[in-house]
Structures are given as structure tokens and as C-alpha cells.
Amino acid sequence: MTTASLTVRLADQVPVNMILLQEYIALGQRVKKFKIEVWREEKWQPVAEGTTIGYKRILLFPTVKTRWVRLAILDSRACPVINNVELYCLPGKYLSLIQPTCCYVKNKAIYY
Numbered sequence: 001m002t003t004a005s006l007t008v009r010l011a012d013q014v015p016v017n018m019i020l021l022q023e024y025i026a027l028g029q030r031v032k033k034f035k036i037e038v039w040r041e042e043k044w045q046p047v048a049e050g051t052t053i054g055y056k057r058i059l060l061f062p063t064v065k066t067r068w069v070r071l072a073i074l075d076s077r078a079c080p081v082i083n084n085v086e087l088y089c090l091p092g093k094y095l096s097l098i099q100p101t102c103c104y105v106k107n108k109a110i111y112y
Helices: 092-098
Strands: 004-023 029-042 043-050 058-075 082-088 105-107 110-111
Touching: 004 029, 043 058, 058 082
Parallel strands: none
Antiparallel strands: 004 058, 004 082, 029 043, 029 058, 105 110
């Protein structure tokens, strides 16, 4: 089991509700399990999780205002190699077009 984390510090508190992640696929798909956390109310709070990243993984989550976002890699086949991280805040009218109709809540975070 190999773990790691990557923290993004933004210039100011901004709203975010989508993250795009990419692994450096030339070295193979390595990440097996991860979670996305944001710094809110003086602690790290989970907003999304996944089992693989691969060439590209896009995750949506409820809009939160934060200055810090953390990718916590909980398990990987080898040392993870993250090639790209992008954060976005999609307007609500577009979120309703792309969000799936089923989801579940775990630890106050919504997972699609």
C-alpha cells in the first residue's frame, strides 16, 4: 500500500464544486483509492472519493467556499504520479445538466 497527498493552496477563499485529476499514464495507472477534502470550519472535510484516477477523472461535489483543497491518495499500486489537477466552480444551472440522478451521503458529503 502506497499513500500520498497533494494540497492546493488558492490565493483566496473561492467557491469550488468540481475537480479534474489526471495521472501520468505513461507510467501506468497507479491510484487505487483516493478522496478529495476541503479545509472548512478549521478542519479537513471530505467532499468526494473514488477508486481510480487514470488518464482523467472528473468529480462533482456540492459547492463549497475554501482556500485549501487536498487530494489524499489512500492506496496505490506504486508511487502515484499526478500529472494535472484543475479546480472549477460550475454555475448551478450547468450542474443540473450533468449531475447524475442517484447519489449517496456519507459523512455529510454527497457522492455521485
